[in-house]
Amino acid sequence: MNKTNQFSKNPNFTKRDVDGDSLKRSQCGHCGFIDYQNPKVVIGSAVRHGEKILMCKRAIEPRAGFWTLPAGYMELGETLEDGAKREAWEEACIEIEHDGVLGVFSLPHISQVQVMFRSKLKTERFAAGPESLEVALFSWQNIPWKELAFPSVVWTLAALRQTWNAENFAPMGNPPEGRFGFPLTKPPID
């Protein structure tokens, strides 16, 4: 059976004024269901092991085949910290501990917030989870700078480098446009 035919109707959303709200909201013309949409939260970690940094080669779109940090959408009922640990487990089969907040980023064009932790491996065991082709530890110089998946990976790695020896540090916000560039041809900072 075609999946679209198991329902008597298709959703029919239009933007409408709804009670007690200053913005128009998306409401289904059949059901009256109001689909409140708000930015989604991505949580992730720059995970250190000694002098090295753990990265994952993406098995899924977008940006399959490019390198990223373990991260993904926060789910209902979890904390930021636990969500980042869950993603690290799902994507790299690792157990981690957090020791700081590296970045609090906004991607308004896709209505996304990213909270990125500085973390460390609890043991040296890691492996590719279902959404990764490969997981590896890199020294700063050997990170595949030309093959990074997203600008926010660059921002997080730059924040990690800048706070490498710091114990109490402010998180990075969005860098000024063009501060690091993307894609890169070399490390964003030395």
Place this chain on the structure above:
Amino acid sequence: MNKTNQFSKNPNFTKRDVDGDSLKRSQCGHCGFIDYQNPKVVIGSAVRHGEKILMCKRAIEPRAGFWTLPAGYMELGETLEDGAKREAWEEACIEIEHDGVLGVFSLPHISQVQVMFRSKLKTERFAAGPESLEVALFSWQNIPWKELAFPSVVWTLAALRQTWNAENFAPMGNPPEGRFGFPLTKPPID
């Protein structure tokens, strides 16, 4: 016309397995619409003016009549920083500048994330917006400690006090259970 009768059906959501997802998602039995639900982001500010802190008495539920910091749900297409400025304008008719991130909190029981900035008034003008009964500046000792709206207001004010003279500081995460208590009978820290 009764509002519930303008639609041919009511929404009929049940939790189902959907393609390519490890969690069950909420899907309407009429339309097939999948209602992906993720935590929502609240952005807000502890706003300073000299030695004083701006607070708003809530005009709306929950916790109408109790004191809070200007904050609210982040909307699509905005940054964390701009969302906090928008909320400050809507609730207290103020223009503000941010100078740090005080708190990055998780409220998993209501699937909410809160990002709270340290900010300052650009001018001394303020007034109650439609969601506030009253807006006022308080010295630390005069904050209405027994009439605060939410535990995260306590956490943010404690972080503000602890970082009052700091320029580069880590945001507070959720404090250990019982660290400050709620409701309060006195300031959470001196």
